[in-house]
Amino acid sequence: MLLLPLLAISQNSTEYGVFETANLIPNPTQINQFEKGLAEHNKKYHGEGPHGVRVYWITNGPNTGSYHWSMGPFPWSSMDNGPAQKEGHDADWNKNVAAYTTADSGAQSYWRSHTELSRFPKDFTIKNMSVDYWDIKRGKYEDAMKLVEKVNKVYAAKSPDEIWGIYTNEFGSTKEGRDLAVISFFDKSAWLGQDNSIAKKYDEMNGAGSWAQFIKDWIDVTNGGETEIWVFAPELSGISGDVKAIPQE
Known part of the structure; x- marks a missing residue:
């Protein structure tokens, strides 16, 4: 598991x-x-x-x-x-x-x-993953993680069934540019085309215009990123894709 x-x-x-x-x-x-x-x-x-x-x-x-x-x-x-x-x-x-x-x-x-910043609210079986890699500017790690915490609170309150994980590179390098990984788990490809209304939900919790400010703050602490889509291959794996929920605070 x-x-x-x-x-x-x-x-x-x-x-x-x-x-x-x-x-x-x-x-x-x-x-x-x-x-x-x-x-x-x-x-x-x-x-x-x-x-x-x-x-x-x-x-x-x-x-x-x-x-x-x-x-x-x-x-x-x-x-x-x-x-x-x-x-x-x-x-x-x-x-x-x-x-x-x-x-x-x-x-x-x-x-x-980082389980404290992740959302695993229910049992599920891994099928597809959207992996967002972010390059954090030097000296901006703590600021970036505070922003991640804000988004996590919005998802916890407004989209409690969404499943995502937060991971940081233990030995990151400026050359590689992969310091933070945000992984979203989904079953159907249609999920990729859906509007999750994060801007609206963020403003509802933090005030009008707060999402626009979040974007500015995120640009200030990162050098950009990239996204990969992964498909789980159970026949090549040693363990299944079954995941148990982790207690949420």
């Missing part, structure tokens, strides 16, 4: 949930071998617990056709006894997965999950 490990982590105030992710680019002539090796590896080494893995197919942008490999959430302390320590893990990955990828494959990141 996506959130069950986070519930356990939350009992220890010194730890938090992290996702390890990698962008995998298969050799176009060896996609069948790549998918077979990836599925078998994940089911053997990443089929349960905090080191369970989900795989997504990226459908737009520069990474179109890539496979997003995501493990977690797990506390940093668990890495000392992670799947890489299991006998044969690395050799299996190198032989059956990495061997069928391109030279520029494998860009890896670690993302901290």
Whole structure:
């Protein structure tokens, strides 16, 4: 389950949930071998617990056709006894997965999950995800997160069934420009064309013209962003897409 490990982590105030992710680019002539090796590896080494893995197919942008490999959430302390320590893990990955990828494959990141700013109000099964990456200006991290908190409060009050997660890059870089990820979960593609009326809802809670001010403030703390659409690939994953609700305050 996506959130069950986070519930356990939350009992220890010194730890938090992290996702390890990698962008995998298969050799176009060896996609069948790549998918077979990836599925078998994940089911053997990443089929349960905090080191369970989900795989997504990226459908737009520069990474179109890539496979997003995501493990977690797990506390940093668990890495000392992670799947890489299991006998044969690395050799299996190198032989059956990495061997069928391109030279520029494998860009890896670690993302901290912010459950206090996220909305997981009900049980659901992951199908599609809209992933908004934002480049936060240097020295503006706290200001950006305060703005995220304001939007989260609006969704909590005005759109309580919306499901979204907030994640920050543990080792972000100015070159990469991916400091914050806002992930919205949806089933039907029609969701992408719907007007969620966030401007109206924000003004209702914070006063007329407040959304326009929010946009100005957001531009002041960011250098821009980009959006990717991911499709969950259960046949390539070690765990299912089932997610349990997390208690909302």
